Amino acid sequence: KAGVTQTPRYLIKTRGQQVTLSCSPISGHRSVSWYQQTPGQGLQFLFEYFSETQRNKGNFPGRFSGRQFSNSRSEMNVSTLELGDSALYLCASSLTGHTNTGELFFGEGSRLTVL
Amino acid sequence: DQQVKQNSPSLSVQEGRISILNCDYTNSMFDYFLWYKKYPAEGPTFLISISSIKDKNEDGRFTVFLNKSAKHLSLHIVPSQPGDSAVYFCAARTNTGNQFYFGTGTSLTVIP
Numbered sequence: 038k039a040g041v042t043q044t045p046r047y048l049i050k051t052r053g054q055q056v057t058l059s060c061s062p063i064s065g066h067r068s069v070s071w072y073q074q075t076p077g078q079g080l081q082f083l084f085e086y087f088s089e090t091q092r093n094k095g096n097f098p099g100r101f102s103g104r105q106f107s108n109s110r111s112e113m114n115v116s117t118l119e120l121g122d123s124a125l126y127l128c129a130s131s132l133t134g135h136t137n138t139g140e141l142f143f144g145e146g147s148r149l150t151v152l
Numbered sequence: 153d154q155q156v157k158q159n160s161p162s163l164s165v166q167e168g169r170i171s172i173l174n175c176d177y178t179n180s181m182f183d184y185f186l187w188y189k190k191y192p193a194e195g196p197t198f199l200i201s202i203s204s205i206k207d208k209n210e211d212g213r214f215t216v217f218l219n220k221s222a223k224h225l226s227l228h229i230v231p232s233q234p235g236d237s238a239v240y241f242c243a244a245r246t247n248t249g250n251q252f253y254f255g256t257g258t259s260l261t262v263i264p
Contacts, residue, residue, distance in 0.1 A: 079256035
């Protein structure tokens with residue numbers, strides 16, 4: 038079974054630009070979550086989608102947005118990029134969105150550098 | 153507001169000895185706690201979890217202990233192996249959704 042796939046793996050943008058990251062969850066998984074990882078901050082929750090609906094949202098500005106398609110694939114977008122947006126963006130999928138094990142399956146991440 | 157805290161950024165342990173990684177939390181609504189392991193250039197992988205109704209869960213060399221009164225979680229690795237060298241994240245989930253709160257991670261180095 039293929040794992041969580043994130044594209045692109047690496048990208049460089051400049052301040053003010055916007056970026057779109059893509060995530061394909063494990064087949065059959067309907068919940069997709071996004072996390073931002075920066076040094077010293079750990080993984081910060083961005084949002085979670087389940088069946089094309091945003092169910093939870095973290096404390097990030099409105100420049101960060103996402104969506105989920107009918108095939109459960111998800112995208113997140115960051116507009117008007119700032120230097121502080123440089124981070125590893127991780128996508129995670131889970132089967133139902135509230136499993137007993139609480140297990141998330143993570144992709145390898147998209148490393149965004151903002152210059 | 154960091155609801156899950158890992159106060160030790162790094163830990164070094166001799167091969168064969170016990171590794172103890174600690175985690176503290178503040179939210180009494182957390183119902184599930186997990187440990188993830190992360191190697192460089194890879195996403196975190198699930199290691200072990202524990203429900204808030206238990207105080208111990210064991211899986212091979214890995215044991216997680218939960219002390220709810222102290223709001224403290226720990227991961228014990230016995231015996232430690234060089235392949236265990238990685239960053240370990242503690243995470244917690246509330247009983248109201250699928251949002252996970254992660255600690256900042258502890259980098260474990262197991263010295264051969």
